[in-house]
Amino acid sequence: MEVFKFEVTSELAGDRIDKFITSQQEDWSRTQVQQWIKDKRVKVNGNVVKSNYKVSDLDQVEVSVPEPEVLEVEAENIPLDIVFEDEDVIVVNKPRGMVVHPAPGHYSGTLVNALMYHCKDLSGINGVIRPGIVHRIDKDTSGLLMVAKNDQAHESLVSQLKAKTTKRVYQAIVHGVISHQTGTIDAPIGRDKKERQSMTVTNENSREAVTHFTVLDRFTNYTYVQCELETGRTHQIRVHMKYIGYPLAGDPKYGPKKTLDIDGQALHAAVLGFEHPKTKEWVEFEAPLPTEMEKLLEHLRIIG
Template sequence: MEHVQRFTFDRSRMPERLDRFLAEALPELSRSQLKRLIDEGRVTLNNAAVKASAKLKGGEEIAITLPEPVPTETLSQDIPLTVLYEDSQLIVIDKPAGMVVHPAPGHSQGTLVNALLYHCQDLSGIGGELRPGIVHRLDKDTSGVMVATKTDEAHQHLAQQFKDHSINRRYVALVHGLLPSTKGTVDKPIGRHPTQRKKMSTGSRNGRQAVTHWKVLQVYEEDRLSLVELRLETGRTHQIRVHLADMLHPVLADPVYGGNRIKTLKDPELRRLATSLDRQALHARLLGFIHPVSGEYLDSSSAVPADMQSIIDYLQNKYSAASAV
């Protein structure tokens, strides 16, 4: 049975292309899937067929008709997964650093979706395909807890929770510098960087609201590093990394937003450990939400992986020894 989803483009928003709005509103659909639906006339703007490049200015009614699920063309692959929770509606996994979430040019295999297609034999269809529903993402080199859905019902329920900012998302990060207080909030819009298209920025003209709450867990004063817990209200691309960099406290070893800050570490062993990390020191440690069927709160947590934990352990041992002298 076909399914119709409807959206209203809020008048308070900045003008935006239709395809970009739909990519945000329907994160479970890839850009190529959205393009195909638009080209097939399955997307209407105020009840009329429309092009992907149509400009939304405010108040438009958008409808997208999703067809009966069909087998996906994406390859299923027997890739090991660490499953934290699973039932007939959803699956929660501990994503390792280095794994891309969704197939894309240059990453057609070895992704989380490829792995889930092999692991999940009870998919009922998401967005017109028999595939897992991706309701949020983690960057390739960010590790930690993620949820994917198996049914349209579960997908829509969880997607609404993300939209309502009611999901409990907790991260831990090692960051450069000593933060100005023990806790705080960054409330700055994030959008595409005006000149560097692979980066996000708080200086974008078309930024969307982004709110990150932070709390200092540990300070390593001599090495000018801090261990920080972060809680997301919104989930913009690279949000934590952009907000921390904007504070001049980039995530340790962040190859995009951290510059060459590793070189400023004076401790040679610490510098070696940070260099060998080969990714940003950021981990999604907890994800909590209301189960779409039972209505009960469910959360899953993940221990900091060994590569990042080795740096924390080194710092803890170093500062414990110093305080004992």
């Protein structure tokens, strides 16, 4: 069991206890927190509270998180597009629609299930649910991911991500016509207080987020862009492009309902570069646009 402690700030005073707690830890769901409250695992100023309790300024909140259930993740014979592999690292071109690792509602058919069938030696740092997984891309985002096959490689790749020395370049189709050729979006991202499952640009409980973009092509109502990540926050490109007024085409969470005919955001992780954990040589990989995005671009070039 692990105990987490939080202090309520004046901005969040008046929030329900479950809403306050989920605003502090982005990996905790409202349903999960409500169950902990029922199990008397949540205390405020030393006293057990009910889910309708509203927090006050300077309240001391304590959450006793139970040990996670051990889930058996099964290896599954799912085809993988492996761009590179050696004894330390695998680079995979993930298809649109595939979830990276098991989670509630997605215990099978994930990239991890496929990786476990393909190779038995994945790093164990993230445990049974996310073996080898160093970073993630969303279910409906296609493209390149690096996976660690041992703990030494895992630690090296994670440290490179933290030091911002990896290269991660994405291609996207966005609503609107961007007039300038290049730009940098430097805006912190945190959990949306009003919509638990969404991220937003905010100065509250946020983390630094920087995206550099370049226009590749323009159409009547859309722009084809390249985005390079300096940081790697949840939904970063999707949130940042919405923030500057150019949401991704097809994005069900951050984009308009009237959009291009694509199931999920038009976003592809096209380039991935990093220092090899063992040889220390720079390695860089590219993955072509998926068929769905190529067809969209062809359509846009025809209609202008």
